[in-house]
Amino acid sequence: MSNVVILADFVGGVASKSTVEIATAGAGIGEVTALVLAPVGQGAQYANSITQGPIAKIIVVESNDFALHGVAAVADVVSQVINEIKPGVVLFVSHAFGKEVAGRVAMKTGSGIITDAVDISPDGTTTQLVFGGSTTVHSKVTSELSIITVRPNTIAANFVEVNPTQEVKSFEVSPSAKKATTTSSLPPVKGGRPELTEANIVVSGGRGTNGDFSVVEAFADSLGAAVGASRAATDAGWYPHSHQVGQTGKTVSPALYVACGISGAIQHRAGMQTSKLIAVINKDPEAPLFELADFGVVGDLFTVLAGATEGIQARKA
Numbered sequence: 470m471s472n473v474v475i476l477a478d479f480v481g482g483v484a485s486k487s488t489v490e491i492a493t494a495g496a497g498i499g500e501v502t503a504l505v506l507a508p509v510g511q512g513a514q515y516a517n518s519i520t521q522g523p524i525a526k527i528i529v530v531e532s533n534d535f536a537l538h539g540v541a542a543v544a545d546v547v548s549q550v551i552n553e554i555k556p557g558v559v560l561f562v563s564h565a566f567g568k569e570v571a572g573r574v575a576m577k578t579g580s581g582i583i584t585d586a587v588d589i590s591p592d593g594t595t596t597q598l599v600f601g602g603s604t605t606v607h608s609k610v611t612s613e614l615s616i617i618t619v620r621p622n623t624i625a626a627n628f629v630e631v632n633p634t635q636e637v638k639s640f641e642v643s644p645s646a647k648k649a650t651t652t653s654s655l656p657p658v659k660g661g662r663p664e665l666t667e668a669n670i671v672v673s674g675g676r677g678t679n680g681d682f683s684v685v686e687a688f689a690d691s692l693g694a695a696v697g698a699s700r701a702a703t704d705a706g707w708y709p710h711s712h713q714v715g716q717t718g719k720t721v722s723p724a725l726y727v728a729c730g731i732s733g734a735i736q737h738r739a740g741m742q743t744s745k746l747i748a749v750i751n752k753d754p755e756a757p758l759f760e761l762a763d764f765g766v767v768g769d770l771f772t773v774l775a776g777a778t779e780g781i782q783a784r785k786a
């Protein structure tokens with residue numbers, strides 16, 4: 470049994486579902502301590518938002534340098550915490566921020582790192598899906614400390630109710646981690662839809678929408694789903710880049726992924742093929758994404774989505 474530290478993940482100051490997922494992954498290895506890095510004066514609020522997941526203890530560190538100096542400051546303090554409490558495993562959420570912090574922490578602590586794990590066994594052996602999900606790899610860090618990032622939505626989260634002990638610690642961000650400063654930042658424009666990487670259902674549109682995402686959005690809303698897009702759609706300016714799914718976009722693993730007017734290029738598959746169920750709507754029966762589909766509809770996406778949305782709304786009524 471190794472002691473496990475997770476870097477708790479927050480959305481708008483509230484612990485995310487991904488925090489519960491990495492806690493669940495960690496609990497299979499050993500006792501889990503959640504590290505909460507928060508702005509000054511908000512540590513208790515952040516920590517108190519952790520009410521679920523197999524977490525035994527919370528360590529809170531407050532500093533405004535986390536927002537001001539970003540990943541460098543976060544990696545610096547995470548490394549200092551590791552040096553003090555010496556866990557065997559440290560887990561991060563596998564989004565861009567988590568992976569960059571993990572890489573820096575691995576460098577600072579001289580540890581091995583594995584990114585994008587979709588499972589971790591009790592002995593620390595990880596499972597990764599590579600080459601667009603076509604190959605399964607099992608690997609294990611051989612250094613004393615293992616740094617692992619875990620893909621969102623791949624671990625069945627244990628939402629057990631908890632009330633972990635909290636300890637506030639003080640660490641100064643090193644001057645070397647303050648060499649880049651955020652001069653301004655704008656919060657993302659939030660719609661009523663769930664976060665793409667955390668959603669249980671994702672409905673994505675591609676070039677087949679011809680720039681009209683209204684049917685994709687209406688269908689997504691009928692299911693309470695997030696909206697994604699192929700790079701063809703984001704490059705054309707039809708949908709924001711922040712919604713791009715794929716190799717150079719976001720990786721999603723929802724319970725259901727519905728691809729509308731997307732052909733299935735390898736770069737798109739790389740971001741969605743670990744989805745539990747894949748439904749494809751395409752007017753071309755030869756579209757490569759049908760090879761991955763659990764359900765497929767050959768047809769015009771505008772007609773199919775309009776009918777499906779109407780059907781779902783009728784069932785809800």
Ligand SMILES: Cc1cc2nc3c(=O)[nH]c(=O)nc-3n(C[C@H](O)[C@H](O)[C@H](O)COP(=O)(O)OP(=O)(O)OC[C@H]3O[C@@H](n4cnc5c(N)ncnc54)[C@H](O)[C@@H]3O)c2cc1C
Pocket residue numbers: 674675676677678698699700701702713714715716717718719729730731732733734735736737740750751752753756768769770771
């Ligand atoms: C380095 C690199 C990185 C990349 N990263 C990404 C990435 O992260 N994500 C990504 O998505 N792509 C990425 N791409 C681009 C990728 O190669 C494809 O070009 C892109 O995914 C194609 O998008 P698409 O499927 O929407 O468009 P297309 O390939 O043009 O397919 C459109 C599909 O819509 C169907 N269609 C048309 N009209 C309708 C209709 N009315 N009803 C139903 N179906 C219809 C067509 O039959 C067709 O199958 C990357 C490429 C490179 C080189």
